Amino acid sequence: MGNKTYAMIKPDAIRNGHLGKILDCTISAGFKILGAKLIRMTKAQAEGFYAIHKERPFFNELTTFMSSGQTMVLALQKENAVSAWRTTIGATNPAEAEEGTIRKEFATSLSENAVHGADSDENAKIEIGFFFTESELISYQ
Numbered sequence: 001m002g003n004k005t006y007a008m009i010k011p012d013a014i015r016n017g018h019l020g021k022i023l024d025c026t027i028s029a030g031f032k033i034l035g036a037k038l039i040r041m042t043k044a045q046a047e048g049f050y051a052i053h054k055e056r057p058f059f060n061e062l063t064t065f066m067s068s069g070q071t072m073v074l075a076l077q078k079e080n081a082v083s084a085w086r087t088t089i090g091a092t093n094p095a096e097a098e099e100g101t102i103r104k105e106f107a108t109s110l111s112e113n114a115v116h117g118a119d120s121d122e123n124a125k126i127e128i129g130f131f132f133t134e135s136e137l138i139s140y141q
């Protein structure tokens with residue numbers, strides 16, 4: 001199991017004023033921040049990032065939403081980071097997310113669900129590489 005994952009705080013959460021609270025939850029859950037940037041994704045960047053979903057019916061809705069405002073992109077470190085972060089954020093649909101998860105607390109709908117989490121070590125590496133160069137990541141010993 002790897003110790004890094006890729007996360008995003010999505011435009012709905014930032015628009016709704018939850019950026020600081022979600023960062024607080026992230027740190028409280030034991031994640032170290034290796035890299036963080038506040039960006040505004042272009043539609044083309046969102047389409048590239050979510051290329052794996054390009055055949056899905058919600059692809060246009062998703063990439064329009066992800067380019068609709070600010071996103072914080074994050075590289076995070078913790079033991080078993082990928083699964084630990086997915087547990088911390090909860091189910092994709094906030095209506096199904098467990099109490100105490102970030103999506104339960106801060107997401108508004110299935111599409112505007114506050115945060116992203118990579119789904120495998122392999123994808124975490126690819127997704128971190130999409131927004132960060134190696135030299136931008138802090139290394140903790």
Ligand code: IDP
Nearest residue numbers: 058061062091092110111112113115116117119
């Ligand atoms: P995940 O973010 O929990 O890994 P995925 O199935 O990978 O969920 O979907 C990526 C993102 O696409 C979701 O986080 C959500 O923003 C959006 N999404 C997923 N399913 C739907 C849907 O049925 N309608 C609209 N948006 C969706």
Ligand code: MG
Nearest residue numbers: 116117118119
């Ligand atoms: Mg996913």
